[in-house]
Amino acid sequence: MKVFVLIPKKYVDFIDEELALVKTAYSDILDYIIVKNTNTKTYLSRDKIEKIKSLEFDKLIVMDKLKPPQFINLVRELKRDVVDRILVILEIFANHAGSREALLQIELARLKYTLPLTKEAIRYAKLGELHGFLGAGRYGYEKYYTMLKKREARVRRELEKLRLIRSVRRKARVEAGLPHVVIVGYTCAGKTSLFNTLTGLSKPVGPEPFTTLSPKSYKVNYRDANFIVTDTVGFIRDIPPEVIESFYATLEEVAEADVIVNIVDASKKITEVISEIETGKEILRRIGAYNKPIIYALNKVDKLQSFKSVLSEVEKHVRDHDDVIPVSCVKKLNIDLLLDKIREKLVVKRYGVNEEENIRA
Ligand SMILES: Nc1nc2c(ncn2[C@@H]2O[C@H](COP(=O)(O)OP(=O)(O)OP(=O)(O)O)[C@@H](O)[C@H]2O)c(=O)[nH]1
Ligand SMILES: [Mg+2]
Structure with a gap:
């Protein structure tokens, strides 16, 4: 299956990253274009629609958030499937999900996202203008909508049960008295390697x-x-709220961490490194974890001639009491230094002040 990709101009500096996302879900990319101006009704201008209409592809991938009317109008114009950025991310999640909980979370996010679309489709179907969109027949939309609503309620109930089980396990861990270190970071930064x-x-x-x-x-x-260390789901730029709410519930662990290790791929361009750090901060804020001590691990420094400039630039973007340590998980560089820092932060947390000061007093 061949896909054609539209990239909005806000991602012009991150084209590779956006294409990598698309490729993870759909391996065969015919081509892409940057969309400078969007249209509220059809997203693409009439001109562009006419131009791509004749191209040989099966699905249009729009790396932007589409409004329900834009979705439906694009499908009607192109007579092909249309998938937007949120659905691409959910598709990748679905392909990689390793647990029942993850699968249910993805399903819930997808239901939440496609329900308004189905509603809009009902409106069009009533006008007799839409056939077969989202797999439903002309007269089947209302039934389809009710079925989706029921399914949503069922998924929610099942998720509640699973979350309860996980929180009981987490409590048991806390009661065992072990502090908790959580590794977070942009996707592919090297969280699992660490x-x-x-x-x-x-x-x-x-x-x-x-x-x-x-x-x-x-x-x-x-x-x-x-201590207990936890690996997590990777961050990504502009994570849609639909995904955050349901899927990132698995990041509950982060909000209860004693220390957060934010791992960053330091071998990327410095502007990207900083933008990833800012994305990370924003997500930690949203999940209520930005008040924790953070250690920034600048990973993959084995790929750099020198890490001096990235280190000094990153230091400007973190809080005074956070630490920045260049590491390499592949070459096992500075891992002891990182562990010492983790240990130090856990001690400070336990005693409220630095251990040495405590002894002196
Ligand atoms: N050169 C180099 N490559 C590294 C290093 N650490 C990790 N990598 C590579 O970076 C890629 C991503 O590493 P992962 O550990 O899977 O990253 P992650 O953050 O867990 O990624 P997701 O789970 O997909 O979010 C892999 O191909 C690793 O081999 C490092 O220190 N140096
Ligand atoms: Mg990983």
């Missing part, structure tokens, strides 16, 4: 986005510090 390095496990790592979709936890003993 998790594996710290735990000696070998969970799957890979260059494509969203290799990890279910948080994994494991115990680490380092000198006199014992």
Whole structure:
């Protein structure tokens, strides 16, 4: 199946990243264009629609958030499937989901997102203008809508049950008295590589986005510090609220962490590194975790000649009490330094002040 991609001009500096997202879900990209001006009714201008109409592709991928009328009008004009950025992300999530909970969360997000679309489709179907959109027949939309609503309620109930089980497990861990270190970061930054390095496990790592979709936890003993470390789902620019709400519920762990390690791919362009750090901060704020101590691990420094400039630039973008440590998970560079920092932060947290000051007093 061939896809044609539209990239809005706001992502002009991140074309590779956006195309990598598309490729993860749909491997055969015919071509892409940058869309400078959008139209509220059809998203693309009439001109552009006419131009791409004759091209040989099966699906149109729009790396933007489409409004229901834009969706429906594009489908009507092109007589082909249309998928927007949120649905691409959900598609990738669905392909990678490793647990029942993850699958249900994705289904809930998709239902929440497609319900308004179905409503709009009902409106058009009543006008006799739409056939077969979203898999429903001309007279089947209302029935289809009711079925989706019922399914949504069922998924919600099942998710509640699963979350309860997980929170009981988490409580048991807290009661066991072990502090909790959570690794977060942009997708592909190397979270799982770090998790594996710290735990000696070998969970799957890979260059494509969203290799990890279910948080994994494991115990680490380092000198006199014992803690639980958790690997998480990768961050991404402009995560749609529909995805945050349902899927990122698995990030509940982050809000209860004692220390957060935010891992960043330092081998990217400096503007991207900073923009990823800002995206990370924004997401931590949204999930109520930006008040935690954060250690920034600048990963993949083995790919750099020198990490001096990225280090000094990143330091300008973090809070005074946060730390920045250049590391390489592949070359096992500075991992001890990172562990020392984690240990130090856990000690400070336990005593409220620095251990040495405590002794002096
Ligand atoms: N050169 C180099 N590559 C690294 C390093 N750490 C990780 N990588 C590579 O970066 C890619 C992504 O690593 P992962 O550990 O899967 O990243 P992640 O953050 O867990 O990614 P997702 O789970 O997809 O969000 C893999 O191809 C790793 O081999 C490093 O220190 N140096
Ligand atoms: Mg991973």
